Amino acid sequence: MTVTLKNGVLDPQGKAIEGALGSLGFSGVGHVRQGKVFDLELEGSDKVKTEADLKAMCEKLLANTVIENYTIALD
Template sequence: MINARVTVTLKNGVLDPQGKAIEGALGALGFDSIGHVRQGKVFDLQIDTADKTKAEADLKAMCEKLLANTVIENYTIALD
């Protein structure tokens, strides 16, 4: 079994209204040292195989088909 983490973030240049809202809320809570916030999402998955090459290929396909909108998002895959 392989543990994997997929991190999905917006591409540079894509507007991030949720990040801006978080940035504003942090400022309102007194965290004035925050200059810029970008939000993303993280997926932790367990892959039922011992073959890291196959697991990585499957994860890439999952990202391309469902987990990330590759028009506006980037993703990274980390395997344990």
């Protein structure tokens, strides 16, 4: 799961990174958003159930949906 701040929510760390990338000479970098990645090892093979569980985990704990978005990737 990847959790990042929503658009419209100020991300001062992202801004600082954006500035640092610019000062290293990387041009053409737009908005930078810093976030968190959660890697989970899961038992079971029911993809639908697993996705529902992961979504519930994000909603209940891993993301604060007032300020954060999340995405889920399964492999």
